[in-house]
Amino acid sequence: MRVFDDMAALPVFRRPVVTVGSFDGVHRGHRFLLDILRRRAADCGGESVVVTFGDHPRRVLDTGADLRVLTPTAEKAELLSAAGVDNLVVMPFDESVARLSAGEFVRDFLVARLGVHELVVGYNHRLGCGREGDAEVLSGLGERYGFRVFRAPKFEPGCDRSGDHDERISSTAIRNAISRGDTATAERMLGRKL
Numbered sequence: 151m152r153v154f155d156d157m158a159a160l161p162v163f164r165r166p167v168v169t170v171g172s173f174d175g176v177h178r179g180h181r182f183l184l185d186i187l188r189r190r191a192a193d194c195g196g197e198s199v200v201v202t203f204g205d206h207p208r209r210v211l212d213t214g215a216d217l218r219v220l221t222p223t224a225e226k227a228e229l230l231s232a233a234g235v236d237n238l239v240v241m242p243f244d245e246s247v248a249r250l251s252a253g254e255f256v257r258d259f260l261v262a263r264l265g266v267h268e269l270v271v272g273y274n275h276r277l278g279c280g281r282e283g284d285a286e287v288l289s290g291l292g293e294r295y296g297f298r299v300f301r302a303p304k305f306e307p308g309c310d311r312s313g314d315h316d317e318r319i320s321s322t323a324i325r326n327a328i329s330r331g332d333t334a335t336a337e338r339m340l341g342r343k344l
Contacts, residue, residue, distance in 0.1 A: 151231035165196030165267040175220035176229035178341040203243035252283025
């Protein structure tokens with residue numbers, strides 16, 4: 151996997167199929183999305199590109215100032231590489247990025263810098279200032295700028311050992327499990343040992 155952290159020195163990607171997110175923990179839900187990303191890239195003869203952030207957006211926006219990340223950037227890169235991602239772009243996240251509308255982020259970064267061919271988003275993904283860029287907004291932007299948007303279905307983890315079908319996997323849920331000492335639940339959601 152190639153890793154890029156200089157936004158001014160990005161290469162020309164071959165039909166990049168892109169997803170954007172924090173990917174903190176690279177948990178089972180993330181890997182479900184990454185599998186879709188890889189398949190979609192392979193189907194069009196393109197490259198998979200994960201765009202993540204050098205610092206967690208919640209820390210920058212001060213909504214999670216004391217937020218403990220599950221995976222520092224280097225570990226996240228190792229996990230993404232193991233998941234078969236072709237390229238990782240680690241974008242700085244600061245106040246100026248936080249103020250970008252979904253349209254500005256798509257136009258100025260995904261289109262102008264990455265040359266996005268297809269954008270893969272989770273079923274409830276949102277981006278841009280105020281989280282305005284849902285799948286519908288992003289699809290409209292895709293029509294305007296000439297790329298496809300693929301909205302992944304909701305990840306259904308299936309039954310755990312207790313028969314519970316309703317476990318919602320998220321980085322926040324994993325952090326909460328760790329904070330209450332429930333490593334079994336955290337590891338089940340992560341799909342690996344802590």
